Amino acid sequence: MKVIPGLEGVAVAETDVSLVDGERGRFVYRGHWVRDLAVSRRFEEVVHLLWYGHLPSMEEERRFGRLLSEHRELPPHVKEIIDQIPAKTDMMSVLRTAVSALPVTGSWPPAPEQAAAVLGAIPAIIAYRHHRMQGTPMPKVQRDLSHTSHYLYLLKGTAPTVAHERALEAYLILTAEHGMNASTFAGRVVTSTQSDLLSALTAAIGALKGPLHGGAPSEVEGMLEAIGSVDKVESWLRARLEAGERLMGFGHRVYKTVDPRAEALRRVSQELAGEDPWFQLALETEKIALSLLEEYKPGRRLYTNVEFFAAAVLRAVGLPKQLYTPTFALSRTAGWCAHILDQAEHNRIIRPQSLYTGPIPATS
Structure with a gap:
């Protein structure tokens, strides 16, 4: 027998409930995108x-x-x-x-x-x-x-x-x-x-x-709160990367391309940005973060994950952390x-x- 730590890459069941294809960024519920x-x-x-x-x-x-x-x-x-x-x-x-x-x-x-x-x-x-x-x-x-x-x-x-x-x-x-x-x-x-x-x-x-499973959006909100305003996004993110620290809400164990869930929540955030400045801060932070990640960590394939925009949504609708x-x-x-x-x-x-x-x- 071969030990596979964390059972990564091991299939334990066949199911038609959903497809999660991290390499190609495909996410399906029973035949529907x-x-x-x-x-x-x-x-x-x-x-x-x-x-x-x-x-x-x-x-x-x-x-x-x-x-x-x-x-x-x-x-x-x-x-x-x-x-x-x-x-x-x-x-x-x-x-x-x-x-x-x-x-x-x-x-x-x-x-x-x-x-x-x-x-x-x-x-x-x-x-x-x-x-x-x-x-x-x-x-x-x-x-x-x-x-x-x-x-x-x-x-x-x-x-x-x-x-x-x-x-x-x-x-x-x-x-x-x-x-x-x-x-x-x-x-x-x-x-x-x-x-x-x-x-x-x-x-x-x-x-x-x-x-390690369910707590990431709170950490993303903490990052956005620390940034505070659109004019401070680049300086704050660059200082974080210069210090060798992670940017919360970017990268995913499964998705090696754009997280399709993040894409969908980005669309919602874009539509609502005029109604809540918190969405605008999130959108600007994502744009600059992706540019800086490519500059500091080229080829690492660090894309926005669902927790990033989840934090924007949950904060905007008024839920406490x-x-x-x-x-x-x-x-x-x-x-x-x-x-x-x-x-x-x-x-x-x-x-x-x-x-x-x-x-x-x-x-x-």
Whole structure:
């Protein structure tokens, strides 16, 4: 046997859920370019595509939207559990605990209706904990808002602007799924044992909680805040590179060309730049950073990744930094559930091996 650290380059499943081709910059959900879905479809439509294999008709979209909205109200016992979690506990740990307590049947195989019960509840989990920590009242659940709009409404108490809803919708669609990443793999491993949906999802949330997987947008925002204004971009970035430090939001383990998710979010940022100066700062920073990276690190193929424009979007719509990774989890739940359903349909327990490197005891 040959050890492949991190399983890099090793395929562990066949799936038609998505294609992530980092060499050629191709990103597909079930036969559709994701960049096109992000600017032309609603989040509910894309989730339907991931779970059921096709974009919904108008009637199917209405039914699916109603299914998600039926689970927006948190059960009292889940609220009580959240209330008992110490205040210093991070939001991802709260989310992991609350998801595990949702009243979702553990029947096998898992079904889309179970997945909808979790996805429908996650915005309320995040918002409920957020308001408890801020000492503010939790807004009353609304049934007539879209999933994206309702999430922003729960956090702020008012319906979002069209621009903010559109920006966050694009982000949620682009981050809903991304192949066999660490958290998706964790969910599929648990599913392969014929464990229940909630166990698989809590494993996935635990993996996403790690800073090497889900924490990059906060670091990008810190960089943009430090730059402060468009006239300071080049001097700040050049000083950083001269000091041998990284520019956050550039380069990706998978993509060796332009990240198609970043391309789509750039389009959204360009359209909204006149409405929010934060988008203009991000666009100018990206332009100058790419030029400087080619100057200082020629041939390294360091392109803009999705976290760069994710930071611009999440800041512009008014999310506090501590909600960046939970919001990522909200979107990625769609992809996790798609893979859990896919694994269950073609199940074989995932059981890799390891090479023993320790001593062999003497023969007795």
